Amino acid sequence: MKVSVDEDKCCGAGSCVLAAPDVFDQRDEDGVVVLLDPEPAEHLHAAVREAADVCPAAAILLGDRA
Amino acid sequence: MALGDTDHVLDYPIPSPAALEPPAEWAELRQGCPVAHVRLPSGDRASLLTRYDDVKQVLSDPRFTRNLDAPDAARISANESGGVFNSGLGNALPEEYHQQWRRMVGKWFTAKRMTALRPGIEAMAERLIDEMVADGAPADLKSALGFPLPVWVICDMLGVPESDRDKFAYWSNTLLSLTRYTQAEIDAAQAEFAAYMSAHIAATRADPGDDLISELIAAAVDAGHVMPDEALLATSQGLLVAGHETTANMIGKMVGMLLADRTRWEALLADPTLVRTAVEEALRADANPGFGIPRYITEDAEVGGAVIPRGTTVVCNLAAANRDEHAFADADGLDLARTPNAHLAFGAGAHSCLGQSLARTELQAVLDVLLRRLPTLELAVPATGLARVDGLVVGGLQELPVRW
Numbered sequence: 001m002k003v004s005v006d007e008d009k010c011c012g013a014g015s016c017v018l019a020a021p022d023v024f025d026q027r028d029e030d031g032v033v034v035l036l037d038p039e040p041a042e043h044l045h046a047a048v049r050e051a052a053d054v055c056p057a058a059a060i061l062l063g064d065r066a
Numbered sequence: 067m068a069l070g071d072t073d074h075v076l077d078y079p080i081p082s083p084a085a086l087e088p089p090a091e092w093a094e095l096r097q098g099c100p101v102a103h104v105r106l107p108s109g110d111r112a113s114l115l116t117r118y119d120d121v122k123q124v125l126s127d128p129r130f131t132r133n134l135d136a137p138d139a140a141r142i143s144a145n146e147s148g149g150v151f152n153s154g155l156g157n158a159l160p161e162e163y164h165q166q167w168r169r170m171v172g173k174w175f176t177a178k179r180m181t182a183l184r185p186g187i188e189a190m191a192e193r194l195i196d197e198m199v200a201d202g203a204p205a206d207l208k209s210a211l212g213f214p215l216p217v218w219v220i221c222d223m224l225g226v227p228e229s230d231r232d233k234f235a236y237w238s239n240t241l242l243s244l245t246r247y248t249q250a251e252i253d254a255a256q257a258e259f260a261a262y263m264s265a266h267i268a269a270t271r272a273d274p275g276d277d278l279i280s281e282l283i284a285a286a287v288d289a290g291h292v293m294p295d296e297a298l299l300a301t302s303q304g305l306l307v308a309g310h311e312t313t314a315n316m317i318g319k320m321v322g323m324l325l326a327d328r329t330r331w332e333a334l335l336a337d338p339t340l341v342r343t344a345v346e347e348a349l350r351a352d353a354n355p356g357f358g359i360p361r362y363i364t365e366d367a368e369v370g371g372a373v374i375p376r377g378t379t380v381v382c383n384l385a386a387a388n389r390d391e392h393a394f395a396d397a398d399g400l401d402l403a404r405t406p407n408a409h410l411a412f413g414a415g416a417h418s419c420l421g422q423s424l425a426r427t428e429l430q431a432v433l434d435v436l437l438r439r440l441p442t443l444e445l446a447v448p449a450t451g452l453a454r455v456d457g458l459v460v461g462g463l464q465e466l467p468v469r470w
Contacts, residue, residue, distance in 0.1 A: 011416055012169065014423040017177035018342075019406075030170030053406035056418035058126065 001045050002063035003052075005035045009059040016055055020047035024060075033059060078104035078114055078381065079357060085452035085463055086323055088353040092116055092386040098369040104381065110140035111201070112379040116386035117347060118393035118410070120370040124382055126415035127136065128161060130361035139362040139425065140379035161416075168420060170285060172302060174278050175420055180427040183219075187428055190218050193434040199439075203469035204446035212317035212466070216310050216428055224302055225270060225277030233262065238310040241303070242459045259306075260299060267298050278305075309421050312356075313428050315455070315462025320348035321436065322466050326449035333402055335441050338434065344402040345429045350388045350409035351400050354454055354461035358383045359413055382408045440470040 003023065012031030016024035022044055025034040040048055052060040082089040095102050095116045102114040115121050124130045133139065173179075191211065198210035221227075226234065240247050240255035247255075267279060274280035279298055286293035324330045324344070334340055359382040366376050374380065388409045389397045393425045412419035419425070436443060445452075446467035453464045 009416075011418055012172035012175065012420070013412070013418055014175065014177035014180070018423070018426070021177075026176040026178065027173075028176070028178075029173055030169035031176045032169065050406040053408045056412060056414045056422075057416060 001040060001048065002048060003022070003035060003038050003040065004061045005033045006057075006059045006061070007032050011056045011057040011059070012025060013056050016051035016060060019051040020044060023048050026053060075103045075105050075111065076114070078106055078112070082454070084450065085104070085454045086319070086353060086449065087324055088385065088389060092383070092389065095384060096390055101374065102370045106140055106381075107143045108141040110379070112140045112381050113374060114358075114381050114383060115369065116383050116390075117370060118387040118390035119386035121382040121384060121410055123370060124361055124380055125359065125410070125413050125417070127367070128416070129365060129367055130363050130380060132417070133362050133364075134360055134379070136362055136364075138377045140360070141359065142360060147272060165416070167297075167301075168416075170282065171278075171420060175423050177423050178183065180423045183424075184427055184431055186222070187215070187219060187431040188435055190215055191432050192439070192445050195435060195439050199470075200246060204467050205469075206465040207321055207468045208314070208318040208463060208466045212321075213314045215317065215432065216313035217306075219424070219428060220305055220309050223278045223305065224266070225275050226266065226278055230262070233258075235310070238306045241307055242311050249452065259303065263299050263302050264295060267295050267302075289363070305421070308419070309424065311460040311462070313425050314426070315460055316349065316352065316355075316429060317432050318353070318463045318466045319347065319352055319354065319461075321443075321468075322445070322452060322463055323348055325349060325434075325443065325445045325468070326452075327400075328444060330400060330402060331443065334433070334437055338437055340402050341433050341437070342428055343405055343407065345433060346407040346409065347400055347402055347404050347427070349411035350394070350404070350407055352411060352461075353385055353389075353462075355385050356461040357436070357459050358385075382410075384413065442470045443468055444470070458462065 010033045012026065012033075014026055014031065016033060017026055023040045024036070025036055025038045026032065027034055037044075049062065052062050069152050076091070080089045094115070100117045100120055102116070104112050104114045106112055115124060116432065134142070194211045194214055198205045198207070201210075213235065214231070217231055217238065221234055235256045237259040240252055241259070268284050270277070270279045271283060274283065279302070280297060282301065283293050324334065334344055361380045361382065363374060363378050363380065364376055367374050388394070388411060391397045394404075412422040412425070446469045452466070455462045455464050
C-alpha cells in the first residue's frame with residue numbers, strides 16, 4: 001500500500017489521526033495533515049483505509065504499489 | 067400528489083412523527099425525487115437533496131457557494147435577518163481568506179490538542195454528573211449535562227470566566243433561532259454578545275492568557291499585522307454558534323438513542339472500547355440534526371443526473387443522506403461497531419466542521435464518564451414520550467428524562 005496526502009485539500013479535521021495515529025499526524029501550527037509513513041505495514045492497512053474513507057476533504061490517496 | 071411530481075412543493079423542514087426517527091418522506095425522496103422542490107420557512111423556494119452521493123458532491127464542489135446574501139438566493143427563515151444563515155457574521159469569507167482563517171484557527175482543533183483537552187472535559191462531565199446525582203432521580207440529562215458541558219468548554223477556550231457561562235448559553239440559544247425568538251430578541255442578544263466580547267477582547271489584548279483569542283492576537287503579531295477585533299468577534303461567535311447547541315443537543319440525542327433500546331447501553335457497558343464507533347454511529351443515525359446545509363449556485367450544474375439551474379438555493383439534508391441505503395448497509399439500523407463510517411454529520415469538503423474533533427472528544431468523554439459513573443442509567447419515560455425542539459437551526463430533544 002502506498003499512501004499520499006494532498007495538503008491543499010486538507011481541512012484539518014483530524015479524523016485520519018484518530019483512525020490511524022501511526023500513519024498520520026497534524027502540523028502543530030495549522031492542523032494540516034502530516035504523513036508519517038507513506039508505506040505502512042500490513043497490520044495498519046485497515047486503519048489507513050478507514051482514514052481515507054472518512055476524510056471529509058478526500059485528501060488521502062491510496063495506491064497499490066508496494 | 068406524489069412526492070415525485072415536479073409541481074409538488076413540500077414544506078421544509080419536513081416534520082417527523084417521532085423524536086428519534088426520520089420522517090417517512092426522506093426515503094421516498096431518496097428513491098424517487100433526489101432533487102425536490104421545497105418551500106422554506108421564509109416562503110422562498112429551494113431544491114432539497116437527500117442522497118448521500120449528491121449531498122457529498124455538492125458540499126465538496128466550490129461552485130455551490132455559501133453566498134446566501136445574493137439577491138436571488140433563498141432566505142431561510144421568516145425573521146427579518148434570516149437568522150444565523152443570513153446574518154453578517156454567517157456570511158462567507160472569500161475562499162482565499164477562508165483557508166487562511168481556517169488554518170489559523172485549525173491549530174486549536176488538532177487531534178493532539180483534543181487528546182490534551184480530554185481530561186479537563188471528563189472532569190467537567192464528572193462535576194455535572196455529581197450535581198445531577200446530588201439533586202436525585204429522575205433528572206433531565208439535557209439541562210443537567212448536555213447543555214452546560216459544551217458551553218463550559220467553549221468559554222474555557224475563549225478565556226471567558228466561569229461566572230459568565232450562563233450568558234453565553236442564552237446568547238447561543240437565541241442566535242440560532244429560526245422562529246422561536248422575535249427579531250428584537252435576536253438583535254438584542256447579538257448586540258449584548260458583541261459588547262461582551264469587545265470588552266473581553268480589549269481585556270485580553272491588555273493581559274493575554276493561554277486562550278484562543280490570545281493566541282490569534284499573538285499569531286497575527288508574529289505575521290506582522292494586527293488581528294482586527296471584528297475577526298476575533300466573528301471567530302468567537304462562530305465557535306459559540308457552531309459548537310454549543312450542536313454538541314449540547316447531540317449529547318441528549320446520543321444518550322437518548324442508546325437508552326431507547328437499552329441493549330445498546332448494555333453492549334457498551336460490556337465493551338467500552340465501542341465508545342468511539344458508537345459515537346460515530348449516533349452522529350450518523352441522528353434523525354434530527356436540524357435544518358441542513360444551504361448552498362447557492364451561480365452557474366448551471368448537474369447533480370444526481372438533473373441539471374440545477376444557476377440562481378438555485380440547494381439544501382443538503384445531511385441526516386437523510388446518512389440514512390441512504392446505497393451508502394450504508396442497514397442504514398436505518400444502529401450498528402455500534404460500524405467501520406468505516408463516512409457519515410456526513412459534519413458536512414464534507416473544505417467547509418466541513420472545523421470543530422469536529424472537539425465534538426467527537428466531548429461526545430466520547432461524556433459517554434465514557436456516564437458508562438463508568440451511572441451504569442444503571444435508563445430513560446424515565448417511554449422513548450415514544452420524547453419530544454423534539456422546534457424552531458431552531460439545530461435539532462434536539464426538549465428534555466431527556468433519566469433515572470439510575
